[in-house]
Amino acid sequence: MSEIENKAENGSMDGAGECTAGDPKDDKGLGLGVIFFMGAFLICFLSGWLLFPKLLYSKKEQPFNFDHALHTGEAGDCESCHFLREDGTFSGIPNLESCMECHTDEPMGETEDEAVFCEEYVAKEKEVPWLVYARQPDCVYFSHAAHIMGENAKGKIDCITCHGHIGESTTSRPYEENRITGYSRDIWGKNIWGIKKNSWDRMKMDDCAECHVEMDGHKGYCFQCHK
Amino acid sequence: MKIDRRSFLGLGLGAAAGIAVSPVGVKLTDDSSIWTQNWPWTPVPEDGEITYENSVCSLCPGSCGISVRKIKGRPVKIEGDENCPITGGGACLHGIAGLQYLYDPARVKTPLRKNGKRFEPISWEEAISTVAGKLGEIRENGSDTLGLITGGAQGSMTGMFRRFLDAFGSSNAFAMPSLDANLELTAQTLHGAGKTLGFDLENSDFVLSFGAGLLEGWGSPVACYKANSSRKERHGKLYQIEPRLSNTAANADKWIPCKPGTEADLALGICAVLLSKNLFAPGVYPGGLNRFTANVTKQYSPENVEAITGVKAADIEKLAVEFANAKNAVAIPGRGRGDQGQSLREFAAVQTLNALTGRLNKKGGVFIFDKESYLSFPEAAMDEIAEAGAGKDKQAASLDELVTKINASDAPLLNALFVYNANPCYALRDPKRVKDAFKKVPFVVSFSSYLDETAMEADVILPASTFLERMEDVPSGGGLAKQVVGLARPMVNPVFDTKNPGDALIALAQAMGGTIAESFEWETYEEALEAIAESVWETLSEEGYAVVAEGNPEGIPTTNFAYMADMPDAVQAQGDGKLILMPIDNMRLTGASSPFAVKTVSDKVIAGKDVVVEINPATAKGLKDGGDAVITTPVGKAKVKVFLNEGMMPGVIGMAKGLGHTYDNPYVAGKGVNVNDLIAPVIEPGSGLDAAFGITASISKA
Numbered sequence: 001m002s003e004i005e006n007k008a009e010n011g012s013m014d015g016a017g018e019c020t021a022g023d024p025k026d027d028k029g030l031g032l033g034v035i036f037f038m039g040a041f042l043i044c045f046l047s048g049w050l051l052f053p054k055l056l057y058s059k060k061e062q063p064f065n066f067d068h069a070l071h072t073g074e075a076g077d078c079e080s081c082h083f084l085r086e087d088g089t090f091s092g093i094p095n096l097e098s099c100m101e102c103h104t105d106e107p108m109g110e111t112e113d114e115a116v117f118c119e120e121y122v123a124k125e126k127e128v129p130w131l132v133y134a135r136q137p138d139c140v141y142f143s144h145a146a147h148i149m150g151e152n153a154k155g156k157i158d159c160i161t162c163h164g165h166i167g168e169s170t171t172s173r174p175y176e177e178n179r180i181t182g183y184s185r186d187i188w189g190k191n192i193w194g195i196k197k198n199s200w201d202r203m204k205m206d207d208c209a210e211c212h213v214e215m216d217g218h219k220g221y222c223f224q225c226h227k
Numbered sequence: 228m229k230i231d232r233r234s235f236l237g238l239g240l241g242a243a244a245g246i247a248v249s250p251v252g253v254k255l256t257d258d259s260s261i262w263t264q265n266w267p268w269t270p271v272p273e274d275g276e277i278t279y280e281n282s283v284c285s286l287c288p289g290s291c292g293i294s295v296r297k298i299k300g301r302p303v304k305i306e307g308d309e310n311c312p313i314t315g316g317g318a319c320l321h322g323i324a325g326l327q328y329l330y331d332p333a334r335v336k337t338p339l340r341k342n343g344k345r346f347e348p349i350s351w352e353e354a355i356s357t358v359a360g361k362l363g364e365i366r367e368n369g370s371d372t373l374g375l376i377t378g379g380a381q382g383s384m385t386g387m388f389r390r391f392l393d394a395f396g397s398s399n400a401f402a403m404p405s406l407d408a409n410l411e412l413t414a415q416t417l418h419g420a421g422k423t424l425g426f427d428l429e430n431s432d433f434v435l436s437f438g439a440g441l442l443e444g445w446g447s448p449v450a451c452y453k454a455n456s457s458r459k460e461r462h463g464k465l466y467q468i469e470p471r472l473s474n475t476a477a478n479a480d481k482w483i484p485c486k487p488g489t490e491a492d493l494a495l496g497i498c499a500v501l502l503s504k505n506l507f508a509p510g511v512y513p514g515g516l517n518r519f520t521a522n523v524t525k526q527y528s529p530e531n532v533e534a535i536t537g538v539k540a541a542d543i544e545k546l547a548v549e550f551a552n553a554k555n556a557v558a559i560p561g562r563g564r565g566d567q568g569q570s571l572r573e574f575a576a577v578q579t580l581n582a583l584t585g586r587l588n589k590k591g592g593v594f595i596f597d598k599e600s601y602l603s604f605p606e607a608a609m610d611e612i613a614e615a616g617a618g619k620d621k622q623a624a625s626l627d628e629l630v631t632k633i634n635a636s637d638a639p640l641l642n643a644l645f646v647y648n649a650n651p652c653y654a655l656r657d658p659k660r661v662k663d664a665f666k667k668v669p670f671v672v673s674f675s676s677y678l679d680e681t682a683m684e685a686d687v688i689l690p691a692s693t694f695l696e697r698m699e700d701v702p703s704g705g706g707l708a709k710q711v712v713g714l715a716r717p718m719v720n721p722v723f724d725t726k727n728p729g730d731a732l733i734a735l736a737q738a739m740g741g742t743i744a745e746s747f748e749w750e751t752y753e754e755a756l757e758a759i760a761e762s763v764w765e766t767l768s769e770e771g772y773a774v775v776a777e778g779n780p781e782g783i784p785t786t787n788f789a790y791m792a793d794m795p796d797a798v799q800a801q802g803d804g805k806l807i808l809m810p811i812d813n814m815r816l817t818g819a820s821s822p823f824a825v826k827t828v829s830d831k832v833i834a835g836k837d838v839v840v841e842i843n844p845a846t847a848k849g850l851k852d853g854g855d856a857v858i859t860t861p862v863g864k865a866k867v868k869v870f871l872n873e874g875m876m877p878g879v880i881g882m883a884k885g886l887g888h889t890y891d892n893p894y895v896a897g898k899g900v901n902v903n904d905l906i907a908p909v910i911e912p913g914s915g916l917d918a919a920f921g922i923t924a925s926i927s928k929a
Binding site (some may be wrong): 038043046056180183 | 238
C-alpha cells in the first residue's frame with residue numbers, strides 16, 4: 001500500500017468510525033427535537049385556531065336585547081321594519097321614529113329590554129346605537145334594491161339567503177368587532193378557517209362572486225361594487 | 228437526554244409550522260389589507276342622512292336645473308333636476324363637476340388689494356371703503372369714466388351692476404360676446420327692437436345648421452342634446468354646414484363642408500334660389516322685398532356661391548328646394564357655441580332664410596319673442612352728476628371696440644372698471660391687447676370668484692361666492708324656444724370669506740352715500756331680488772322655476788330686409804397666409820373648465836402639454852401625424868402637435884378653444900396654448916362685433 005492509499009483508507013475509516021460512534025447520542029437529541037417540534041406545533045396550531053380568534057375579536061353587547069321572533073309575530077315580516085325607501089335606498093336598521101310608530105314611552109310588554117328601550121331611548125328621544133352585524137366596509141357599494149326588486153329569480157333573493165334566520169332569533173348575540181379592521185365578524189364568518197356551510201355564513205367578496213357566477217355566469221366587474 | 232441546539236430548532240420549526248397551518252396567516256393577511264384601507268389619515272366621507280335640494284347651474288348660459296345630493300347637509304354630488312322645464316333631468320359634464328369649483332385652487336379666499344405686483348389680503352370693511360373712497364374721487368372728475376364688463380346681459384345681478392352705473396352716472400356698461408346678444412341684435416335688425424329669437428329644435432323635422440355646434444355647447448347645451456336625441460325618434464333631419472367634421476356634423480344626416488367664414492354666403496345663395504324659383508312664403512315685409520331680391524339674385528347665383536363657399540351649385544339648388552318643402556324646418560346660425568367670432572351679416576342671412584320660408588312663429592321653426600322682463604327695478608335715484616352722465620354716449624359700441632379705443636387713446640378713457648363674471652383677458656381675441664387696455668385703466672375692481680387672467684389685472688378683488696353658495700335668478704337664453712327663469716339657491720355656506728356680489732354691491736353703494744345709496748336701499752341682495760322679481764317670485768321661490776314664455780307666439784312678425792338688401796360685406800380673415808386657422812369649440816373645454824372636465828379631453832386635442840391642431844393630410848405637406856410643428860399667424864406663434872384629419876377641409880387648421888390658461892390652477896392651466904393668442908379681432912362695420920371666424924396662418928415643421 002502506498003502512503004497515499006494508506007492515508008485515504010485511514011481517512012475514510014476515521015470518518016466511518018466517528019459516524020457510528022456518534023449515532024446513539026444523536027438519536028436521543030433528534031428524538032427530543034421531534035418532541036419539541038411536535039409540542040410547539042401543537043400549541044401554536046391550537047392557539048392559532050382556538051385562541052387567536054378570541055384575541056382578534058372584541059365582544060360588544062348590543063344596547064339591549066332585541067327579540068326578532070317576537071316582533072315578526074307582532075308586526076309582520078321583515079319588510080315591516082327593513083324596507084326600501086321610495087328613492088331606492090334601503091332603510092336598514094329602523095330609526096327611533098319607525099319604532100315609535102308602535103312604541104311609546106310606556107312599555108307594551110313586560111320584558112326588561114323593552115323597559116330599557118322606553119326609558120333610555122324613547123323617553124329621551126335618543127337613537128339606539130345598534131351595532132350592525134352585516135355592515136360592509138366603506139369601499140363596498142351594495143344595493144338592496146338590485147338584489148330584491150328584480151323581476152325574475154335572479155333579482156328576487158329572499159332575506160334569508162344572505163342574512164340567515166336572524167328573523168327567528170329571540171336574543172341579540174354579542175357583536176364581535178375585528179380589532180384590526182374594525183368590521184363585524186359576520187363578514188369573514190364565525191368559522192375562523194373561512195369555511196361556510198350556509199350561504200349566509202360569510203359575506204366576503206368571494207361570496208358575492210360565487211353567487212354572481214351561479215346566477216349570471218359571471219363574477220361581475222370591479223366598479224359594480226367598488227365605486 | 229440533553230436539551231441542545233437541535234431541540235430549540237425543533238421548537239422553532241414546530242411553532243412556525245403550527246402557525247403556518249393554523250388560520251392565523253390567512254386571516255392576518257386579509258385583515259391587514261383591510262386595515263390599510265382604514266388608516267386614520269385616509270379621508271372617509273361622513274355618513275348621514277341623504278337629502279336632495281334643487282337649484283340652477285349658472286356655469287354657462289344653459290340654465291339647467293340641478294339636484295344637489297347632500298349627506299348630513301354637505302353637498303356630495305350634482306345631478307340633473309327632473310322637473311327642470313329646460314333639461315327634464317339632463318346634466319352636462321361641467322354641471323355634474325360643479326362641486327369642484329367650490330374648492331378650486333385658484334379661488335379668491337378673501338378680499339385682495341394689489342400692492343405693487345402682489346396681492347395682499349384685506350378685510351371686507353377695508354375693501355369696501357377703499358373702493359368707495361376711490362370711486363368717490365373719480366366721480367368728482369367725470370362720472371362717465373366708470374366702466375363695467377359683465378359676462379351676460381341678463382338677470383338681476385347684471386341689472387344691479389347696471390343700476391349702480393346709472394346711479395353713478397355712467398352708461399359704459401359692456402358685456403362679453405354671447406349667443407344671446409347676437410340673437411337679440413339679429414332680432415333687432417330684422418324684426419324690431421326689444422325682441423329675441425328662440426329655435427324650436429324639439430319640434431323641428433329639418434334643422435339646417437350653419438355651423439351651430441349643437442353637440443359642442445351651442446346655446447343651452449343639455450336642451451340641444453335632448454333635442455338631437457329626440458330628433459332621431461321623430462325621424463327629423465339635421466344638415467350640418469361647416470368646414471370640419473365636428474361631433475354635430477358626424478351626428479347629422481348630411482355634412483356639407485363649406486370654406487370657413489362663408490356660411491352667410493351659402494345662406495344668401497339659398498335665399499337667391501328660393502326667390503328665383505318663387506319658393507318663398509308670403510310674409511309681412513314693410514319696406515318690401517324687391518331690392519333684396521334684385522341684389523341677392525344678382526350677387527349670389529349658385530355659381531357665384533359655389534366659388535365662394537366650395538359647395539357645388541347643383542347641391543345648393545337641391546338644398547334650397549328641400550328646405551323650402553320641409554314641413555317644420557328651421558335654419559340656425561352661430562358657428563360653434565355661437566358666442567364669439569360671429570357676424571351680424573351671418574346671423575341675419577340665416578334668419579332671412581327662416582323668414583323667406585315662413586318659419587317665423589311656427590311650430591318647429593323660430594320664435595320671435597318679446598324680450599319679456601320678469602324684473603322691474605324701482606327707478607334709480609339720480610343726482611346732478613348722474614343726470615349729466617346719463618346724457619352722455621357710450622364710449623364704444625362693443626367691448627372689443629372699447630379695448631381698441633382705450634389702447635389708442637393717450638389719456639385714460641376710463642378711470643375705473645368693474646368686472647363681473649367675465650374673463651376678457653383670456654376669452655377675447657388677442658388677449659394681450661386686452662391686458663394692455665386693463666393696464667391703462669387706473670382702478671380695476673374685480674368681482675371674480677377665481678384669481679383668473681382678468682382678476683390678476685385688478686387693483687381690488689371683492690370675491691364672489693360661487694353659484695352653489697349664493698342665491699340668484701338664472702334666466703334662460705341661448706336660443707331656447709321658451710323663456711324660463713330659474714332660482715339658484717345657496718347649497719352650502721360660503722367655503723371662504725366671499726360674498727354674493729349683489730351684497731357686495733349694496734355695501735359699496737351704502738358706503739358711497741348720497742343718491743347712490745338711495746338707489747340701493749335694500750338690506751341684502753336676497754331682499755332686493757324678492758322685490759324686483761315680484762311678478763314671478765311666488766312661483767320662483769316655491770317651484771324653483773317660473774316659465775315666462777312658452778310655445779309659439781301668435782301672429783307673423785314683420786321682417787325688415789333693409790340691412791340685408793344693402794348686401795353688407797363679408798368679414799375677411801386677417802393676414803395673407805395661405806391657410807386659415809379656425810378655433811374649434813369643444814364641449815369639454817367650454818367656459819371655466821373644471822379639473823374633471825379637462826381630464827376628459829382626448830389626446831387628439833391636447834397631447835401632454837402641447838395643443839394638437841387638426842389638418843387635412845392633403846394640406847399638411849411635409850408634416851407627420853403626431854409630429855411637432857410651429858404655427859404662425861399675424862399676431863402670434865405657437866408650438867403644436869399635428870393630427871392629420873380627413874374630416875378637416877383642406878386649407879384649414881383647427882385648434883381647440885379653451886386651453887392655455889395661465890392662472891394658478893395646476894389642473895386647468897399650463898396646458899396647450901390659448902387659440903385667442905393667435906387670432907386678432909376683426910370688427911364688423913355696423914354691428915361692432917368681433918366677427919373674426921379665424922385668421923390666416925402658416926404651419927411648418929418644428
